[in-house]
Amino acid sequence: MMEGKVDVKFGEWIQQGWELYKANIGIWIVASLLVIVISVATLGILSGPMMAGMAWMALVLVDRKEPKPQMGDVFKGFDYFLQSFLFYLVWGVIMLAVSFVTLIPCIGTLVVIVVSIALNTALMFGLFLIVDKKMEFWPASMLSLNVVKPNFFPLLGLLVVAGLIGQVGSIACGIGVIVTMPITVCILAVAYRNVFGVQAAA
Template identity: 30%
Template sequence: MAPFDFGQKVDTAQFDKLIEGNYEVNASDYLQKGWEMFKGNIGEFIGFTLVVFAASLVISKLGAFGSLLFSALAAPLYAGFSIAAFRILSGKSLQFSDFFKGFNYFLPLFLAGLASGIIVSVGLALLLLPGIYLAVGYMLTTLLVIDHRMEFWQAMETSRKIVTKNWFAFFIFALLLFLVNVLGIIALGVGLLVTIPITSCAAAIAYKEIVGLHSTEW
């Protein structure tokens, strides 16, 4: 997929059974597997997290322009963790360059991040609960873009419909991921070198076990 492709419309019939049926969300299991995945590739994950931190530090020095630049780069950068996890889950070898393949999906990831950020912010400002509902509902958006080359709005809506079926379980999962990263911040921020990869891997594992992997190339 070229970086500035909008993505494609996908036949959502493949998700109907999941949306209409039922599934389990095993948050602690996903985190445990995320930890195991991190341990097996610790050098690559910590190395890429350091790259993300360094990029954010450099960009922060650019003032308002830096904020705009990082908002554009954040989604494809963090998508690198998901791509790495997908490759490991599918039994493929992991190269450090694979972490940067999120930029192959730059435009749909950027648009999804922009649109969901605005919508969630409005929901939080107006009544709080709609914002929380949507923040959790959009959890699978990035993963759908990467796995199905899906255009951003369809990915957001598909994610919301899938998550809504078992929203409270996803809320607990999202809260657990958040708390793990808070622990990383408390550990002088250094802990984020561990918690960001673990929580990112856990989210990718949850996607794989609930939705299933569609693509074989990321």
């Protein structure tokens, strides 16, 4: 397991993520639409399992496994329902608690922004570990944190770039996110597989 320094290959990983997305664009758009509609309709309760489904699809494509994932495979995330649900619930509640710091004048908002960016970076591989290695949410979060810690700034850079690409779609009244969000998932799946290696797959 990579708990030391990792060689973060920005260009290569983004290129591979883009290729994965481009080759299966139809499936990704429908899957993304399902994820967003169901997550919003259920007040975020199903965000965890739906995103786990997308992570599962991305990992199958990264590993070039056959058969290729289909649109309905986004519901595969329900095989990891409890852990993915708890992952989103627990870290969501922690973020909500942290957001109360904004009540402190001047530095409050800055503190919340820094903490949320740091937390998102630390947990960037959490959901992939739950899906790939069938880990429980807390050990997965801690393992993600331990791997990210020594490579914090390069991985933060990757997450910012991937996140910006994924959010480009929000310019078009937010609807474009359906098209661009899966690109972020693909880039992160490529990064996960490069950091943790194929042998890590259960």
